[in-house]
Amino acid sequence: MAERATDTGDMPADEFRTYGHQLIDWIADHFEHIDHTPVLPAVKPGDISKRLPEDAPGVGESMDAILADIDRVIMPGVTQWNHPDFFAYFSITGSGPGILGDLLSTALNVNGMLWKTCPSATELEQVVLAWLRRMLGLPDSFWGIVYDTASVSTMHALAAAREQLEMQIRDRGMAGRAELPVLRVYTSDQAHSSVEKAAITLGFGHENVVKIPSDEAFRMRPEALAEAIRADRARGYQPVCVVATVGTTSTTSIDPVPAIAGICEAEELWLHVDGAYGGSAAVVPEMQQVLAGCERADSLVVNPHKWLFVPIDFSAFYTRKPEVLKRAFSLIPEYLRTPEDTEVENYMDYGIQLGRRFRALKLWFVLRYFGREGLADRIRHHMNLARTVARKIEAHPTFQLMAPVPFSTLCFRAKPDGMEDGEELNAFNERLLTAVNERRDVFFSHTRLRGQYVIRMAIGNLRTTAHHVDHAWDLVAKTYQELSGNR
Numbered sequence: 369m370a371e372r373a374t375d376t377g378d379m380p381a382d383e384f385r386t387y388g389h390q391l392i393d394w395i396a397d398h399f400e401h402i403d404h405t406p407v408l409p410a411v412k413p414g415d416i417s418k419r420l421p422e423d424a425p426g427v428g429e430s431m432d433a434i435l436a437d438i439d440r441v442i443m444p445g446v447t448q449w450n451h452p453d454f455f456a457y458f459s460i461t462g463s464g465p466g467i468l469g470d471l472l473s474t475a476l477n478v479n480g481m482l483w484k485t486c487p488s489a490t491e492l493e494q495v496v497l498a499w500l501r502r503m504l505g506l507p508d509s510f511w512g513i514v515y516d517t518a519s520v521s522t523m524h525a526l527a528a529a530r531e532q533l534e535m536q537i538r539d540r541g542m543a544g545r546a547e548l549p550v551l552r553v554y555t556s557d558q559a560h561s562s563v564e565k566a567a568i569t570l571g572f573g574h575e576n577v578v579k580i581p582s583d584e585a586f587r588m589r590p591e592a593l594a595e596a597i598r599a600d601r602a603r604g605y606q607p608v609c610v611v612a613t614v615g616t617t618s619t620t621s622i623d624p625v626p627a628i629a630g631i632c633e634a635e636e637l638w639l640h641v642d643g644a645y646g647g648s649a650a651v652v653p654e655m656q657q658v659l660a661g662c663e664r665a666d667s668l669v670v671n672p673h674k675w676l677f678v679p680i681d682f683s684a685f686y687t688r689k690p691e692v693l694k695r696a697f698s699l700i701p702e703y704l705r706t707p708e709d710t711e712v713e714n715y716m717d718y719g720i721q722l723g724r725r726f727r728a729l730k731l732w733f734v735l736r737y738f739g740r741e742g743l744a745d746r747i748r749h750h751m752n753l754a755r756t757v758a759r760k761i762e763a764h765p766t767f768q769l770m771a772p773v774p775f776s777t778l779c780f781r782a783k784p785d786g787m788e789d790g791e792e793l794n795a796f797n798e799r800l801l802t803a804v805n806e807r808r809d810v811f812f813s814h815t816r817l818r819g820q821y822v823i824r825m826a827i828g829n830l831r832t833t834a835h836h837v838d839h840a841w842d843l844v845a846k847t848y849q850e851l852s853g854n855r
């Protein structure tokens with residue numbers, strides 16, 4: 369260590385090799401034993417930060433000391449998203465090949481803002497997005513870009529939709545312009561909050577996101593959409609964009625995209641499809657119909673970091689109108705001009721961020737390691753697991769499924785005899801969920817459907833087997849018995 373005090377360079381290669389191997393071994397051991405560790409940490413707010421010093425070290429520390437604190441300080445507060453008993457929100461996987469691809473991209477540390485700043489980053493991104501597009505059954509007319517998250521993808525879709533109006537908003541802004549109509553965005557009452565956040569960010573205003581009612585299976589009602597657009601036009605408002613969802617966040621319902629596309633074509637509105645979760649299922653040939661009608665969308669987002677085993681973050685955004693997106697965002701300062709500008713794609717032209725990580729590597733590793741058939745088998749497997757749980761829920765005298773199960777996510781609740789819909793039943797299910805999660809062996813989350821509190825079970829981790837799913841369901845049933853015994 370004395371030697372290091374005078375050294376002004378990076379970690380020496382030998383040391384990097386030693387600790388790199390050690391860390392990879394640590395990760396491999398972690399995965400091998402993950403089944404025997406709790407999925408949920410047992411910490412209270414502040415527990416982790418109070419084990420950390422107030423100031424950064426003045427003098428460098430050894431890697432031994434740093435790595436020791438992973439087990440001592442960090443792991444006790446880690447919610448294990450890569451755990452086979454993680455069923456909350458959407459269950460995801462940072463797969464082995466994905467982790468290695470991410471590691472390599474960090475090591476190369478390129479900034480793919482321009483083709484020139486790393487030709488491989490730009491060209492691999494183009495190629496893997498074309499591979500993915502074909503796997504999903506989308507037409508070649510879709511052009512792709514990688515953003516960090518679906519929320520950011522949807523924000524870019526809304527920005528392009530607004531640019532398409534040709535109302536000079538890019539140059540003149542929206543404030544203080546009496547001639548500018550109120551701009552309206554339509555989405556279902558089941559849509560993800562990112563649609564609203566995009567509208568807030570872009571200055572449409574929260575109130576101008578019109579929530580179209582959904583039907584009994586939580587799908588947007590196209591006739592209600594058509595009516596809302598008609599009513600808005602009658603008031604002099606300007607409809608801009610419709611966001612349909614393939615796999616909504618609460619129930620994973622699928623909006624009727626073909627009917628919605630018909631309305632958007634007739635009304636000349638931008639159609640954006642949010643397939644953040646459900647879109648990935650289209651890699652399974654017999655599931656490809658979930659994207660029916662999406663070939664008519666102006667843009668679509670799918671998150672490989674949700675159900676295609678790519679480590680977070682990776683969101684694939686496709687549009688048939690890249691030139692509109694470019695018009696919305698391209699701004700080239702002198703120091704970013706290159707001789708190749710007319711022959712290449714410079715991804716910085718298609719979004720708000722300049723610097724871009726080499727994310728394509730991790731998708732490339734994942735697509736090549738598993739192959740299209742390997743990915744399809746895994747997604748099929750998750751859907752089969754979900755069907756077995758659905759059957760158990762339906763066979764149980766007290767439990768009920770609260771929504772159809774088009775993918776691998778279930779919404780259910782307990783409905784004890786004599787308890788009717790209402791706050792008592794909601795509170796009972798909330799207590800049930802809390803008691804199940806307090807075991808720390810499994811992790812479920814919840815949502816509310818038409819005011820009713822329901823428990824959500826999302827199956828999507830590569831390590832999850834029938835054994836994990838059975839065990840998780842048994843814990844719910846057992847916890848229910850204990851709670852109703854105490855009632």
Ligand SMILES: *Cc1c(COP(=O)(O)O)cnc(C)c1O
Pocket residue numbers: 458516517518519520560562613615616617642643644645671683
């Ligand atoms: C998860 C999800 C999102 C948000 O995804 P991020 O990548 O975290 O922004 C958006 N829409 C739907 C339907 C989702 O399920």
